[in-house]
Every structure is written in C-alpha cells, then in structure tokens.
C-alpha cells in the first residue's frame with residue numbers, strides 16, 4: 001500500500017545501514033526565493049503557500065520560455081509571512097529570476113480586494129549542499145543492524161506535533177523494548193535536508209527486546225503512548241501508534257514487518273498469535289473491486305486554471321468592488337493601483353462609500369483619504385491623517401513652513417529698506433528684533 005512506500009521513501013539511508021542502489025538524480029537543484037519587500041509603513045502579510053505557487057504559475061505561463069507550470073521539487077515556507085522557496089532545477093531558477101524580478105500579491109478576502117498589496121522580490125539560489133548532522137551513535141550502522149531492529153513510526157495528521165521522541169521512547173520502554181538510537185528525519189532533497197522546520201512525521205528507532213532474542217519476542221501490534229493532554233492540565237492521554245519494521249536478518253520472512261508484527265504460521269513459532277494480515281488484505285481488495293470508488297485526483301490542467309483564476313493577473317478583470325464602493329484601493333494616497341480593472345470613466349466621488357467604518361477617527365476603512373463619497377464628506381475633506389503621531393508631525397511641518405514664510409517676508413523687507421533707504425535706521429532695527437523674537441518663539445515651542 002502507499003503507506004509502506006511512504007515509509008521507505010522517508011527512511012534514512014545511513015540509518016538503515018544498507019547500501020541501496022538508489023538512482024541519484026543528476027539534475028542540479030536550486031530554488032526561487034519569494035520575499036516580501038516592505039515599503040515604509042507596511043507590515044508583512046500572511047500569505048498562503050498556494051498563493052505563492054499561483055503567482056509563480058501566472059508569471060511562468062506568461063513568459064515565452066519553457067517554464068514548468070508548477071514547482072518541480074517542493075515548496076517551503078519559513079514562516080507564514082515568508083520567505084517562500086520554490087524548488088526547481090537550478091537552470092530554471094536562474095532563467096526565471098533573470099526574467100521576473102518581482103511580482104505583486106493582492107490580498108483578496110471574500111472575493112474583494114482588501115486594499116493590501118505587497119511586492120514580492122524573487123531571487124534564485126543554488127541548493128546548499130551542506131549536509132545536516134544527525135544524532136551520533138557509538139554503534140556503526142552495520143553493528144546496529146546486527147543487534148537491533150529498525151522500526152519507523154509514522155504519525156497521522158491528528159497526531160503530528162502531539163508526541164515527541166521522548167514520549168515514544170518511554171512507550172517503547174513500557175513494552176519491554178530498548179532504544180539504541182532515534183531520529184526524526186527532515187524533508188530531504190538529493191539526500192540533503194532542505195531546511196529547519198521541515199521535520200517529517202516519521203520517527204525512526206533502532207530497538208531490541210530488553211530480554212531475550214529479537215526473534216521470539218512478542219512484538220506489540222501497536223505502541224501505546226501516553227502524553228500530557230495540555231501543558232497546564234496534568235491529565236494524561238493515550239494513543240496507540242502503528243509502526244513498521246524494516247528488513248532484519250533474524251526477522252525477515254518470519255514476522256509480519258509492515259502490519260501486525262505477529263509471526264507467520266510457517267515461522268516455527270508456537271504459543272503466539274499468527275499474522276492474519278494477508279487474509280484481511282485479500283478481503284479488503286475483494287470488497288474494493290466489488291464497488292469501492294477511487295478518490296478522483298485533480299489533473300494539472302484543472303490545477304492550472306484554478307491557480308489562474310485565483311492568483312493570475314487581474315488587469316483585464318473588472319474590479320468586483322469598485323462600483324459597489326468597496327474597493328480598498330480607492331484612496332487619494334494609495335501606494336498602488338488596484339490589481340483589477342477600474343472603469344476610468346467613473347469618478348469614485350460619485351460612488352457612495354460602502355467600506356466599513358473604523359473606530360478611529362470616525363472614518364471608513366480606507367481612511368481619511370478615501371476616494372469614495374461619504375454622507376459626512378466634509379469630515380473626510382478636513383481629515384488630515386489617521387493617527388496622533390502623524391498629526392503632530394504635520395503640525396511641525398506647518399510651523400516650519402510658517403517660520404520660513406516670515407523669514408522670507410522679513411528678508412524681503414530688510415532688502416527693500418536697504419535698497420530704497422526710505423525708512424530710518426530704527427525701523428530696520430525694529431524689524432530685525434521682531435524677526436529674532438518670532439524665531440525664538442517658534443524655537444521654544446519645540
């Protein structure tokens with residue numbers, strides 16, 4: 001089944017201690033890094049992985065070159081705010097980054113543009129081949145294979161991140177099993193871990209019975225783990241975890257490695273229950289053949305058109321929000337135009353604003369510079385800006401402007417006075433003093 005295959009793919013070669021003839025990929029790998037480039041006053045947005053793939057897809061299909069429609073080797077995000085790595089052959093990464101330096105992400109909620117957009121800078125990188133280290137062991141892989149059984153526990157989605165290796169080691173101990181070595185492999189590419197935060201849902205252990213030989217031990221069908229339900233609530237919860245056993249010379253052919261871990265009828269073992277997995281599997285296959293339907297898989301063409309609809313360019317798509325008074329980009333000081341098409345014939349001042357009103361400053365979500373028409377339009381027209389620090393900043397600027405005007409006025413007067421010499425010297429003196437007092441007054445006010 002796919003379960004078993006998944007485990008074998010995720011297995012750590014060094015761990016197995018078996019030289020498997022694995023076809024090494026010749027293609028040199030790299031990745032395209034998408035990073036939010038923030039302008040002054042912008043905060044990083046949470047962007048979903050599929051949006052990044054969608055932005056790549058839209059750009060790749062517009063280019064003349066032969067770019068794959070989707071990443072070839074995986075997607076990684078360091079945080080929900082990026083950066084994101086899309087993995088391809090290095091050639092493709094370099095060619096793409098040479099053509100596309102940046103893309104713009106438009107945030108859309110419930111089908112409407114929120115007014116938030118971010119520039120994502122794109123760069124190409126070679127996959128770093130520095131190998132990640134794993135827990136060291138005094139036994140060589142060959143020695144481990146002699147004395148221990150390599151088992152793997154694969155956590156299901158609802159179990160992931162709920163148990164650590166320590167919970168599982170304690171559970172194995174309760175089953176009378178000794179752990180030599182444990183390891184939680186990372187997602188790997190060309191045998192190299194692709195980055196932190198990419199630990200897989202597989203746990204590998206090299207184990208043997210605490211007492212007696214490996215063959216003959218009553219291996220448990222499941223491993224019963226107990227763990228703390230919550231950090232603050234000390235009650236314990238339990239779970240029974242499936243595990244797989246790898247080929248081991250004392251056990252292979254005698255025990256059910258991938259299923260129930262019971263001995264086969266012809267293994268010569270007595271007094272223990274026998275494996276019935278084969279019978280159960282045959283029954284399941286028969287019932288599936290009798291009418292079990294397969295889950296349909298989405299094909300590339302469907303994925304492609306979905307990505308296009310959702311994240312592709314919108315320049316030719318009429319903005320679903322503009323005429324409704326709901327477009328977040330309709331503001332005098334918008335950093336970017338809306339990604340959708342707006343009817344340039346229509347003046348937004350003739351459209352009644354339908355943006356929700358925010359608590360601060362009693363203005364709509366677009367702020368004091370909203371370009372739509374409001375019932376209390378005067379309030380908006382007089383609205384300078386949305387927060388106190390900006391208001392005090394603008395006051396300073398106004399004071400400085402005022403000061404400069406006075407200065408220019410007085411310089412002009414002094415110049416004229418000197419030039420025409422129509423006024424007596426004390427008038428000149430008076431004007432100079434007035435200038436000084438005004439300057440010091442402004443200086444004192446901060």
Ligand SMILES: [Zn+2]
Nearest residue numbers: 048049077080
């Ligand atoms: Zn994610």
Ligand SMILES: [Zn+2]
Nearest residue numbers: 256260275277
């Ligand atoms: Zn079995």
Ligand SMILES: [Zn+2]
Nearest residue numbers: 319322327338
């Ligand atoms: Zn719009």
Ligand SMILES: [Zn+2]
Nearest residue numbers: 353364370372
């Ligand atoms: Zn408004």
